[in-house]
Amino acid sequence: MDRNQLTKWFKAPTKMAHKYSLHAVYFCTGCGVIEIPPTITARWDAERFGVIPAATPRHANLFLITGYVSVKTLRAVIRTYEQMPEPKFTVGFGSCPINGGMYWDSYNTINQLDKYIPIDGWIAGCMPRPEAIFVAVTHLWTLIDKDMADGYKRYRKHYAQYRANQEQVLGELEWPPLFQSEREG
Template sequence: MSENKNNLVDQVLIKLKNWARINSPWAIHFNSGSCNGCDIEILATLTPRFDVERFGIKLQGSPRHADVLICTGPVTLQARDRLIRVYEQMPEPKFVIAVGSCALSGGVFDGCYNVIGDLNKVIPVDVYVPGCPPRPEAIIYGVVQLLEALKSGKPKEPITVTEPVPEVVLEEEI
């Protein structure tokens, strides 16, 4: 009997945690060798026109407080160890969003001597947002896709956000 009761409490707790996570994911941003373009667009999502905080998403500094790692750029050799360290410092469950063509495939830097070229080779990625750089709408759409997937449990297959983002979808989200 007591076991069942514990199970029930656990289940409620899990549901509660999931609810809280979906309503207020905290994100950390790491630049692993990007040209700055994607980083600026990520920053632009915080600003009044795009205002990602309306989804409860907060960009903050410490990996220990973060649920989502937003990563830009091809992974350079010296950023790799730091990226892995940041990733390992994040508490479970953690999710990774790869933003920009470089993080997807190395992009224009594919084949450079100091570049690994694919975020997926270093850490597991949950959402891919292509574009060079992706528009802020696309980045928001990517985050929202992750949140949608979270509602039905952790995504098993990586999601790729297509670009351009259909206007209609965003309207519905608001």
């Protein structure tokens, strides 16, 4: 943890501020919901590292999607992701968002979450232990430091592709495209 190194604060204050105030939207789709309370409460105390749960996506900059993503949930996941202010970081939690996991052949879940929204990091496991969240957060710090947590930039760049993928699963979307010009281009 380089939070106390003053030189780093002078060099890249924005990055440091983003690193140490990760306010998270925990999108608990089904499983994974039980790993969150011990993480944020007295057992593991995520607030030590500036990670606290946010009430709405508007306040957050970290998006944690835990467990399988059904088609119905995907709609909400996309809405929530789009409502978060940039810069924003996403972490898929558990094997289901990565490749479908045990639901890989289900008619009602999607297999690869990063076809629909950009993901900056994954936590594998079914389920991962709460400590894994801390591992993910430290990795995310490194990625932010190296400018590699750029999911939101990718989303903007390849929005047409993402939108097409979303429409393929969900059909006609009821909200207008987030980035108008990129889609036409």
